[in-house]
Amino acid sequence: MRRSAIALALAAALAPPALADEGDAMLSRVGAEMFQQYCASCHGQSAAGDGPAAGALRTPPADLTRIAARRGGSFPDGEIARFVDGRFDVPAHGTREMPIWGRKLGEAVAEGAEPDEVARGRILALVEYLKTIQAK
Ligand code: HEC
Structure with missing residues (x-):
């Protein structure tokens, strides 16, 4: 009883x-599949x-393995998510x-979603x- 309680507490502490x-x-992994499909x-x-x-575009598509490299090594999750979303962007130029x-x-x-x-x-x-996939 005591042992299982300890095991349970341990599992709870380690799980998150x-x-x-x-x-x-x-x-x-889900993102990787979507990337091949959409990007x-x-x-x-x-x-x-x-x-x-790529050749048909006026702007070359960015090298997405260098997102962090272009920003001094940090990957800005929020900025990238907003850019990909694109609905809230005011085009700069x-x-x-x-x-x-x-x-x-x-x-x-799906219906209801x-x-x-x-x-x-x-x-x-x-x-x-x-x-x-960021370049080191
Ligand atoms: C029709 C071609 C095209 C497709 C499809 C496309 N992109 Fe892009 N992407 C571009 C171009 C061109 C740029 C360069 C910025 C611009 O729009 O002028 C870009 C830029 C980006 C950037 C900005 C990189 C940076 O360092 O700021 C991200 C992130 C990005 N794309 C992610 C994606 C993702 C994720 C998908 C799939 C859901 C995707 N792209 C699909 C053409 C495309």
Whole structure:
């Protein structure tokens, strides 16, 4: 009885970080699949900016393995999520060639699902994946 209580307390103390890591890993696997489906045409399968559609764009698609490198080594989750979403961006100059993913990823969601939440979850997974492929 006593032993199992200790084991239980130990499991509770250890579980949250372990589960959080597991959750991130799962999210990034989902993101990796979505990346190949939605992003690789422009950014390339390895995200280096060399997808088959890249040549047709006026702005070259960014090398997404260097997001952190371009920012002095830190990866700004929020900024990247907002950029990918695109609905809240005020274009600084010219037209944006990146699709507005916040809209597209909320399309064709299951009945009863909230499109906005689905889109946000998908973008979160994509950002989690992008974090795992940053050049060191
Ligand atoms: C139609 C081509 C195209 C597709 C598809 C595309 N992108 Fe892009 N992306 C671009 C271009 C072009 C840029 C350069 C910035 C701009 O829009 O002018 C860019 C820039 C970015 C940036 C900014 C990088 C930085 O360092 O600021 C991120 C992040 C990004 N894309 C993520 C994605 C993700 C995630 C997807 C898939 C959901 C995706 N892109 C799909 C064309 C594309």
